[in-house]
């Protein structure tokens with residue numbers, strides 16, 4: 001086989017950009033990984049010869065389909081759905097489904113690419129995928145959401161399966177949507193299989209899956225703080241988002257001794273200087289899951305809190321920031337403000353919430369900064385445990401699953417230290433650690449298969 005030409009990083013990124021015109025989020029995710037992987041493979045010819053990173057940055061397949069449904073007024077509505085299967089070198093494709101009006105092919109390609117590295121970090125046998133639709137569940141009745149989910153699954157079922165591709169939830173897809181999709185899959189295929197995770201406990205779900213992403217982020221943060229002899233006690237924490245990840249990250253951080261003072265949504269943020277205790281978080285969960293309301297309502301219920309419309313929470317002085325809403329929600333300017341206010345740690349509960357420029361600032365300031373693919377891997381890890389329970393046709397106890405979650409997050413932290421620790425200084429570059437450790441596992445499996 002010919003020895004490959006070594007393209008340099010700018011040329012590689014230029015190639016990705018040219019092959020994926022207009023897909024800026026995807027190019028950004030690939031660049032963030034390539035910045036670390038290029039230096040790691042510099043003296044490792046085999047990865048060049050087999051074009052491993054180039055192959056990882058080309059999804060195995062992108063399936064796109066029409067989703068028709070009927071609204072409550074009898075109008076026929078048409079949406080676009082996708083499943084991006086990025087890489088199944090180490091296990092069946094695995095990754096969430098997002099329903100949000102902003103979803104594009106680029107969004108799902110970036111998420112599927114990130115998922116490939118994240119899933120490898122968990123140590124469980126899962127490849128990377130992501131799916132979704134440009135459908136907005138907000139403001140829709142339960143029956144409209146049900147009809148949409150059934151129509152979405154009527155196409156998706158051809159492409160998924162317990163040993164093929166196992167989707168789960170993400171933005172706009174929670175217990176309600178998973179239930180409707182699972183029911184439709186069961187009906188079409190006349191089979192009861194673990195084709196989705198995040199299922200209700202009554203029909204094969206795992207305890208702790210709902211909490212796992214946020215809890216895992218808090219456990220990962222605790223490990224990071226430990227490297228400097230710190231913990232959560234007395235620390236002020238700013239969290240963005242008010243969804244599944246944000247609320248459970250806030251819950252575990254509070255249990256571990258931190259004071260979480262903000263939550264947000266796309267309309268603005270609430271600042272509660274006294275902190276969100278267990279009762280207040282229970283109120284937020286009901287607001288979100290039952291009343292499906294906006295976070296601004298919190299400030300009407302709890303007079304000690306204030307709502308700030310149209311702004312993210314990053315200007316609130318804090319020790320720790322945990323972005324848990326969506327991609328690119330924390331900009332270079334936000335990063336400067338956080339650093340200027342003395343923030344010492346940032347852990348990404350969301351996927352790629354920091355822009356490349358913000359991430360570079362955190363890296364060069366040498367604060368504790370964990371990328372989503374490491375810090376939020378607890379969700380997919382417990383999805384992996386849900387698959388194991390379904391395969392064995394049994395259910396583990398809550399404390400068993402939570403202990404496994406703690407162990408997996410501690411292991412991921414250890415892998416980041418191993419591949420991102422800077423000799424002599426004690427500083428850990430968690431972005432590099434996660435990128436290199438995730439790359440190496442998937443790359444070595446791909447090498448074993450030859451050119452496929």
Ligand SMILES: NC(=O)C1=CN([C@@H]2O[C@H](COP(=O)(O)OP(=O)(O)OC[C@H]3O[C@@H](n4cnc5c(N)ncnc54)[C@H](O)[C@@H]3O)[C@@H](O)[C@H]2O)C=CC1
Nearest residue numbers: 170171172213241242243244245265266325326350351379
């Ligand atoms: N649910 C899971 O298990 C996992 C989720 N993630 C990531 O965590 C993030 C949040 O996901 P979930 O909490 O599951 O979704 P969710 O639908 O439960 O909550 C999303 C939250 O983000 C806010 N949000 C959405 N778009 C926004 C925007 N443009 N500006 C400001 N706020 C916005 C929403 O108002 C909501 O509060 C996403 O990046 C997702 O990919 C990562 C790993 C696993």
Ligand SMILES: O=C(O)CCC(=O)C(=O)O
Nearest residue numbers: 095096168170379380383
């Ligand atoms: O649990 C899963 O399969 C997917 C979770 C997810 O979408 C993510 O990690 O971003």
